[in-house]
Amino acid sequence: MxxxxxxxxxxxxxxxxxxxxxxxxxxxxxxxxxxxxxxxxxxxxxxxxxxxxxxxxxxxxxxxxxxxxxxxxGPMILGYGNSIVDEAFQKQVALADTCTLASPVMIDLAEYMVNMIPAADWAYFAKNGADATNLAVLIARAATGRKKTIAIGDGYHGSSPWMLAKGRAGVIEDDHANVIRIPWNDVPALEAALDEHSGNIAAFISSPYHHPAFADNEMPADGFWDNVHKLLKRHDVVSICDDVRAGFRIDMRGSNEYFGYTPDLICYCKAIANGYPISALVGSDSLKDAASAIFQTGSFWFSAGPMAAALACLKELNRIDxxxxxxxxxxxxxxxxxxxxxxxxxxxxxxxxxxxxxxxxxxxxxxxxxxxxxxxxxxxxxxxxxxxxxxxxxxxxxxxxxxxxxxxxxxxxxxxx
Ligand SMILES: Cc1ncc(COP(=O)(O)O)c(C=O)c1O
Structure with a gap:
């Protein structure tokens, strides 16, 4: 060869x-x-x-x-050029897309997601997966008044400096000062990190199962998510499910449901609108005040076309299971x-x-x-x-x-x- x-x-x-x-x-x-x-x-x-x-x-x-x-x-899930999603998008942009005021379709989409996802009491929309994971960490910090986030060693959450691997060009030590990386499926490592930084950990962020590049993907070990949540609860740490990649390819109610756990926040992007640019963060009532307190926005975060596309995409994904x-x-x-x-x-x-x-x-x-x-x-x-x-x-x-x-x-x- x-x-x-x-x-x-x-x-x-x-x-x-x-x-x-x-x-x-x-x-x-x-x-x-x-x-x-x-x-x-x-x-x-x-x-x-x-x-x-x-x-x-x-x-x-x-x-x-x-x-x-x-x-x-990942974004394409119903097929390129899916007529149901494309027509919903076009119908909305013929009315208004990026405009001076938000569109009611934003409320329709939030209501649909809140009804569909058991862990969700509210939804916040952005553009990319990294917007959603950033939002989640910011909300966890606002809610807890703490600095640090625990993440999985080679878990990917986007390309903002704190999410990138150490040593990447342009990434400095300070970017990682408040991120603690632990191995996947390692409950004792999580416990040790929580004990060592007791009172300083705002959030634990992880995909629902481990899907790194260049390595075999790994399922949660028996009892992993149960044990994780017992520890997070004991330390009052916010649980963030990064479902940006796996979202809607495992369970429409959130991939966490398939694995039997309930996070406080779930991040979505990729397949949510069959390729139209939109991401979402959903969360529990207990974090709604913190989500209301933060300031996060973007020039295109209110574009109505992708919201209509997301609504049509989610309905169609549910219709065909x-x-x-x-x-x-x-x-x-x-x-x-x-x-x-x-x-x-x-x-x-x-x-x-x-x-x-x-x-x-x-x-x-x-x-x-x-x-x-x-x-x-x-x-x-x-x-x-x-x-x-x-x-x-x-x-x-x-x-x-x-x-x-x-x-x-x-x-x-x-x-x-
Ligand atoms: C699990 C996970 N989280 C976050 C992201 C970041 O999403 P984006 O590239 O849209 O910022 C990705 C992208 O691949 C991802 O797979």
């Missing part, structure tokens, strides 16, 4: 590469953040720019078609992949929920083999990343699943023959 391109007849990316060269002159890194091609290895196996998208597929600027298992890194549907599609896809890998003499490890699993191949070459496999799938029309959890949508049809498995098999044959 080598990292060189294996099948010369597979997709080529002439236009993508020309655009990237142009972009590199005027945009830092050509493409910044999580879309940066640096994680797309081996070099030359991934496109950089999409032209159009529909259902569970997209087409790149070279005209290559993909069955998409990244779903825009999207989490169950997506989970069952994910099971078909990833069980199928495990079987194909086995027939080629390889072990494919799939962790996390079937609606957004993390996948890696066991191989003596380490991650290089899995990167080559995902690259070979991608350049045959099955878009997979090798470093991040994948995402399944309600728009993935049986035909998409069959095409997925056919391409996966073909890529395996190319790599192992």
């Amino acid at each position: 080598t990292n060189e391109l294996i099948n010369a007849t597979a997709y080529s990316y002439t236009k993508s590469e020309a655009l990237f060269a142009r972009a590199s002159k005027v945009i830092p890194n050509g493409i910044y953040g999580h879309f940066n091609p640096v994680t797309q290895k081996p070099a030359g196996t991934y496109p950089h720019y999409s032209e159009r998208a529909s259902g569970a597929r997209f087409w790149d600027v070279d005209g290559n078609e993909y069955v998409d298992y990244m779903c825009a890194y 999207a989490p169950a549907l997506i989970m069952s599609t994910g099971k078909k896809v990833f069980d199928g992949m495990v079987d194909i890998a086995k027939t080629h003499g390889h072990e494919l490890i799939v962790t996390g929920m079937p609606s957004m699993p993390y996948m890696r191949t066991v191989h003596e070459d380490g991650i290089a083999f899995h990167q080559a496999l995902c690259g070979e799938c991608t350049r045959r029309g099955l878009f997979l990343t090798s470093h991040h959890n994948l995402f399944v949508s309600a728009a993935h049809t049986d035909e998409d699943v069959q095409r997925t498995l056919d391409i996966f098999e073909d890529a395996f044959k190319a790599l192992t023959s």
